[in-house]
Amino acid sequence: MRIRLLSFAAVALVLASGAAAGHHSVPVNFDQSREVTVAGTLTEIKWVNPHSHWRIDVKEPDGAVREYLVEFGAKNTMVRAGFPMDRFMVGDRVEVTGNPGRRDRAVLLREVLHNGERLNPEMRPRASRD
Amino acid sequence: MQSTVARNTLFTIVVACSLLWPVTASPQTPPDLAGNWIRGGGSVVFSPWEFTTDGERRFKTYDFMKDDPGYGCIASSWTRAWMNPNVLVRITQTADHVRLQHEFMDIDRLVPLVDPGIANPRRSAPIKGMPSLGRSAAWYDGDTLVIETVDIAAGWLATMEQWAGLPQSRRMHTMERLRRSGSALTIEVTHFDPSYYRKPFVTTIPYQRTNWELMHYGCAPEEAAVVAPRRNR
Numbered sequence: 404m405r406i407r408l409l410s411f412a413a414v415a416l417v418l419a420s421g422a423a424a425g426h427h428s429v430p431v432n433f434d435q436s437r438e439v440t441v442a443g444t445l446t447e448i449k450w451v452n453p454h455s456h457w458r459i460d461v462k463e464p465d466g467a468v469r470e471y472l473v474e475f476g477a478k479n480t481m482v483r484a485g486f487p488m489d490r491f492m493v494g495d496r497v498e499v500t501g502n503p504g505r506r507d508r509a510v511l512l513r514e515v516l517h518n519g520e521r522l523n524p525e526m527r528p529r530a531s532r533d
Numbered sequence: 534m535q536s537t538v539a540r541n542t543l544f545t546i547v548v549a550c551s552l553l554w555p556v557t558a559s560p561q562t563p564p565d566l567a568g569n570w571i572r573g574g575g576s577v578v579f580s581p582w583e584f585t586t587d588g589e590r591r592f593k594t595y596d597f598m599k600d601d602p603g604y605g606c607i608a609s610s611w612t613r614a615w616m617n618p619n620v621l622v623r624i625t626q627t628a629d630h631v632r633l634q635h636e637f638m639d640i641d642r643l644v645p646l647v648d649p650g651i652a653n654p655r656r657s658a659p660i661k662g663m664p665s666l667g668r669s670a671a672w673y674d675g676d677t678l679v680i681e682t683v684d685i686a687a688g689w690l691a692t693m694e695q696w697a698g699l700p701q702s703r704r705m706h707t708m709e710r711l712r713r714s715g716s717a718l719t720i721e722v723t724h725f726d727p728s729y730y731r732k733p734f735v736t737t738i739p740y741q742r743t744n745w746e747l748m749h750y751g752c753a754p755e756e757a758a759v760v761a762p763r764r765n766r
Contacts, residue, residue: 479620
């Protein structure tokens with residue numbers, strides 16, 4: 404089953420700083436040797452510290468709808484990176500690409516496709532304001 | 534003759550006074566570390582460590598799904614607080630203390646400056662709800678701020694990346710050394726824990742000067758502990 408995941412620039416941001424999730428052990432939690440893509444509907448959006456997350460409902464090939472947890476960077480990190488958090492609303496369709504979790508249906512976000520726009524994965528957390 | 538005697542007497546008095554008068558060195562100018570710093574400018578580096586038998590046993594018990602104190606919005610160690618990605622620390626220096634405001638978990642650390650020669654100096658108050666952060670005292674060593682921390686509760690020194698699960702016993706104590714070079718601030722944390730490690734090891738954490746202001750971290754355990762999707766959905 405091909406799982407498509409939505410990845411975030413925030414994850415790229417986190418990766419750029421050396422750790423994808425603020426207080427998690429990324430290599431332990433996520434399989435960084437693989438990448439998956441998942442498309443689904445946002446049911447929960449949490450911009451928080453130490454790590455933001457979404458819940459998305461994904462309709463799988465067997466017809467069942469299952470929840471996936473999409474994890475990415477700390478809210479403060481994303482604010483400083485200028486990530487457009489206010490674009491996303493519950494009910495939006497998103498396509499997420501990232502590393503799959505080693506347990507359950509979790510994804511570490513690397514890139515997101517939303518309303519036809521793919522966020523720039525090269526965004527970096529800035530050390531200072533412009 | 535009399536002037537010679539007087540001159541010699543005066544000379545003797547001057548020499549005696551210079552020998553008896555305490556030599557007072559000019560006060561050392563502390564390094565300027567004040568301002569806002571952001572985690573960045575390089576990677577975190579751990580020097581090699583060597584577990585004791587107990588240390589290795591404890592390391593293997595770490596369960597990333599439930600043991601990370603971060604799920605309860607608790608910093609597991611000062612090393613952990615410093616190494617968190619993309620967080621700020623604001624440093625304020627006064628004559629008798631150094632204040633370090635960590636954005637991570639909104640930790641406010643007020644450390645008294647002490648004479649390093651005193652065996653039991655006054656120390657900072659415990660950080661509320663975070664016994665693994667112990668109590669600290671600080672002094673300057675040339676261009677370096679040194680912070681010594683004792684009374685560290687047992688737990689986990691590190692919970693991130695390949696270092697997740699490094700344990701710390703009740704015998705852990707640490708020395709943080711903060712040294713500035715231009716717009717770079719380097720934090721070196723030396724860990725001493727004979728219960729779990731056969732020798733001290735050092736974590737090096739780089740920071741950069743920043744004009745960002747501290748932001749409220751506002752960790753909530755019910756959100757921090759989210760690690761998996763809900764069942765039956």
